[in-house]
Amino acid sequence: MVSPRRRLSVMWIVPTLAALIGLSMLVHAWSSEGPTITIAFKTAEGLEAGKTPVKYKAVTVGTVTAVDLSKDGSHVVASVALMKNAASLLRTDTRFWVVRPRIGMGGVSGIDTLLSGSYIAVDRGVERGFAKAYTGLEMPPTIIHDVPGTSFTIYADDLGSLDIGSPVYYRHMQVGHIASYRLDADGRRFNLQIFVNAPYDRLVTKGARFWNASGIDVSLGADGLKLNTQSLATVMAGGIAFATPTGGVSTPASAQTTYALAKDEAAAMAPSDGPAQFLQLRFENSLRGLSVGAPVQFAGMDIGHVTSIDLDYNAAAHRFPTLVGIEIFPSRLGGVTTRLPTYQGDQEQQAAQFLASLVAHGLRAQARAGNLLTGQLYIAIDFVPNAPPIAFDMQARPIVLPTVNGSFDQMQEQIASIVAKVNKMPLESIGRHLDASLGELNGTLGQINGELLPATTRTMQTLQRTLGTVQGTFADDAPLPQHITETLLEVQRTARSLRTLTDLLGRHPESLLLGTPNDAKPTANTKEEPTH
Amino acid sequence: MTGLPRAKTLGLVGCHACRLVCAPPAAHDDSRCPRCGTPLHQRQPHSLARAWALLLAGVIFYVPANLLPVMHTNMLGSGSDSTILEGVIEFWQSGSYGIALVIFIASVAVPCSKFLILGLLLLTAQRRSGWARHERTRLYRLVELVGYWSMLDVVVVGVVAGLVKFQALADIEPRLGILFFGAVVILTMLAAMQFDPRLIWDGETHERNS
Numbered sequence: 001m002v003s004p005r006r007r008l009s010v011m012w013i014v015p016t017l018a019a020l021i022g023l024s025m026l027v028h029a030w031s032s033e034g035p036t037i038t039i040a041f042k043t044a045e046g047l048e049a050g051k052t053p054v055k056y057k058a059v060t061v062g063t064v065t066a067v068d069l070s071k072d073g074s075h076v077v078a079s080v081a082l083m084k085n086a087a088s089l090l091r092t093d094t095r096f097w098v099v100r101p102r103i104g105m106g107g108v109s110g111i112d113t114l115l116s117g118s119y120i121a122v123d124r125g126v127e128r129g130f131a132k133a134y135t136g137l138e139m140p141p142t143i144i145h146d147v148p149g150t151s152f153t154i155y156a157d158d159l160g161s162l163d164i165g166s167p168v169y170y171r172h173m174q175v176g177h178i179a180s181y182r183l184d185a186d187g188r189r190f191n192l193q194i195f196v197n198a199p200y201d202r203l204v205t206k207g208a209r210f211w212n213a214s215g216i217d218v219s220l221g222a223d224g225l226k227l228n229t230q231s232l233a234t235v236m237a238g239g240i241a242f243a244t245p246t247g248g249v250s251t252p253a254s255a256q257t258t259y260a261l262a263k264d265e266a267a268a269m270a271p272s273d274g275p276a277q278f279l280q281l282r283f284e285n286s287l288r289g290l291s292v293g294a295p296v297q298f299a300g301m302d303i304g305h306v307t308s309i310d311l312d313y314n315a316a317a318h319r320f321p322t323l324v325g326i327e328i329f330p331s332r333l334g335g336v337t338t339r340l341p342t343y344q345g346d347q348e349q350q351a352a353q354f355l356a357s358l359v360a361h362g363l364r365a366q367a368r369a370g371n372l373l374t375g376q377l378y379i380a381i382d383f384v385p386n387a388p389p390i391a392f393d394m395q396a397r398p399i400v401l402p403t404v405n406g407s408f409d410q411m412q413e414q415i416a417s418i419v420a421k422v423n424k425m426p427l428e429s430i431g432r433h434l435d436a437s438l439g440e441l442n443g444t445l446g447q448i449n450g451e452l453l454p455a456t457t458r459t460m461q462t463l464q465r466t467l468g469t470v471q472g473t474f475a476d477d478a479p480l481p482q483h484i485t486e487t488l489l490e491v492q493r494t495a496r497s498l499r500t501l502t503d504l505l506g507r508h509p510e511s512l513l514l515g516t517p518n519d520a521k522p523t524a525n526t527k528e529e530p531t532h
Numbered sequence: 533m534t535g536l537p538r539a540k541t542l543g544l545v546g547c548h549a550c551r552l553v554c555a556p557p558a559a560h561d562d563s564r565c566p567r568c569g570t571p572l573h574q575r576q577p578h579s580l581a582r583a584w585a586l587l588l589a590g591v592i593f594y595v596p597a598n599l600l601p602v603m604h605t606n607m608l609g610s611g612s613d614s615t616i617l618e619g620v621i622e623f624w625q626s627g628s629y630g631i632a633l634v635i636f637i638a639s640v641a642v643p644c645s646k647f648l649i650l651g652l653l654l655l656t657a658q659r660r661s662g663w664a665r666h667e668r669t670r671l672y673r674l675v676e677l678v679g680y681w682s683m684l685d686v687v688v689v690g691v692v693a694g695l696v697k698f699q700a701l702a703d704i705e706p707r708l709g710i711l712f713f714g715a716v717v718i719l720t721m722l723a724a725m726q727f728d729p730r731l732i733w734d735g736e737t738h739e740r741n742s
Contacts, residue, residue, distance in 0.1 A: 009582055011585040011586065011726075013585075014589045014719070015585045015589040017589070018588070018589035018590075018592040018719075021593075025596060051610060051612055
């Protein structure tokens with residue numbers, strides 16, 4: 001039974017199956033292999049062989065397989081293996097660039113984008129034809145072919161926390177992003193290219209204003225604490241916001257219209273300041289707490305700011321007065337500018353003449369305390385009653401506005417004068433006299449205590465005894481009232497008797513001599529008691 | 533020991549289920565054990581053919597097991613596939629020499645040595661060679677014992693993929709390669725089971741007789 005079977009064992013199905021599986025996998029892998037291309041970049045920063053994906057419209061369409069230095073070492077060549085279905089993306093003018101994402105590009109979208117690596121983005125070209133070797137862009141292109149929208153140019157003085165991909169907001173909704181930025185040739189400002197997606201690109205009108213909406217806007221100034229933020233994304237990622245002020249031009253702007261970036265919303269939406277008028281103020285006392293940029297107010301309205309603070313030297317008095325340069329914008333006063341009188345000459349001459357008339361009526365500049373807590377000062381231009389007249393030089397350039405001390409300074413002066421007056425009082429002699437008077441008072445009081453009081457006490461005691469006696473005399477059971485009562489009764493009887501007598505005498509006057517007549521009987525008129 | 537007769541010469545067959553020594557009536561292929569009823573075979577039928585088939589399938593599957601990734605590691609958003617050898621290198625470079633060694637032995641050394649040993653056994657048994665019989669038996673026992681320890685790698689991948697599930701921080705998933713690797717281990721185990729070790733000693737009678 002050892003003879004080997006000639007029949008083929010059923011088990012051979014297993015390796016044939018295995019071979020078939022292996023073969024089919026091989027064929028599948030080979031057939032689904034897409035094209036391989038090379039992209040040249042200046043630097044391989046962010047590129048990792050085998051890991052960095054190539055994305056088109058956020059879909060991974062390939063991977064970087066190798067990153068090598070070029071032969072002459074001037075640039076880096078990245079070999080990219082694309083998927084088969086991405087072969088249609090390869091046109092002769094297809095563009096590739098490396099996107100190095102930031103925290104919250106367009107929003108905080110999860111920890112994985114925070115730390116996942118860069119990727120290569122693709123912009124499909126339009127021209128027909130295929131290419132195998134490309135040169136990558138260093139900056140993302142401003143116009144991406146397949147995404148509808150419009151590009152605009154923004155000029156900014158400083159980049160702040162803005163970066164490629166920072167969102168652009170309209171009424172707190174993201175409508176676009178920053179595509180690229182570069183420094184101007186003269187290095188004075190940045191040229192930002194923003195891309196606003198359709199259909200929101202028609203919200204960007206000719207009169208739109210852009211401002212930097214990054215982070216949290218906290219300001220503590222002479223007018224209080226202000227806190228403002230656009231959204232959590234801008235706190236971390238920075239962003240630009242725009243809006244059209246009411247009454248602004250509302251026709252949609254064409255592509256590549258330029259705008260300036262304002263510092264914040266208030267600065268952007270404020271009506272334009274109009275021409276500035278520079279004035280100079282001269283203060284004799286020190287202005288600790290006044291800083292450049294402090295507001296200048298007139299009649300309670302903010303009409304300008306401080307531009308410079310310098311010291312001057314007064315050789316005669318050996319003093320260092322402070323020279324403050326301010327810039328005021330008359331158009332901030334609003335409609336009242338139309339009702340002001342006009343003068344001859346250019347703007348400076350007009351301003352000088354107008355100010356001359358106001359100064360004659362008491363217009364002065366003051367440094368007042370805006371915030372007692374921080375000691376910040378601001379400049380207030382106001383009419384001061386009873387101000388001593390000051391000569392105003394209309395030809396001086398820059399125009400110098402006369403100043404008076406601030407209210408705080410005046411209070412200090414008043415306090416100083418009170419203190420001087422108090423100082424002048426003869427406090428010493430008052431004190432001495434007061435001392436002597438007190439001593440005498442002391443003696444007097446001692447006298448009162450020693451003599452007057454005991455005497456008074458004795459008097460009181462005597463009085464008390466007298467009152468006690470009197471009381472005893474007039475008590476109910478005392479003999480005196482009884483005697484008095486009896487006496488009064490007697491008197492009463494006597495009086496009655498006398499009345500009878502006089503009555504009798506009146507009727508019989510001769511009775512005085514003749515005696516009582518016999519018929520003289522007591523009449524019924526008189527009430528009498530039987531007399532005994 | 534050489535003086536003892538062989539069951540074949542005596543016409544006896546041992547039942548491989550209940551171990552009863554039977555004397556089949558004729559040179560039939562479908563005689564059954566009188567006690568338990570299982571079919572009697574003197575040697576495992578088609579032992580060599582089956583063992584070869586399974587070994588070949590295992591070798592074929594070993595190629596994708598090594599080329600395809602076995603694991604996909606996603607660490608803080610950046611994910612990467614890794615094959616067995618890449619995993620070994622990574623462990624070695626990151627300082628876990630022990631783990632790297634274990635994985636290397638379990639996933640590369642053991643399967644490859646199993647292929648070689650089984651191939652050797654099958655080849656020598658087919659040609660009835662009398663070379664190093666004792667050693668070949670020992671090798672066979674070794675293959676049987678060590679065979680299933682290759683599953684260690686599959687267990688490692690399974691446990692790691694099941695434990696490391698920290699959403700965005702770290703996430704590990706198994707990939708197709710480990711399936712093929714598991715199939716390789718199973719197929720080589722089956723191949724070793726199919727090989728009848730008595731075939732090693734079958735040529736001895738001929739030698740002694742010739």
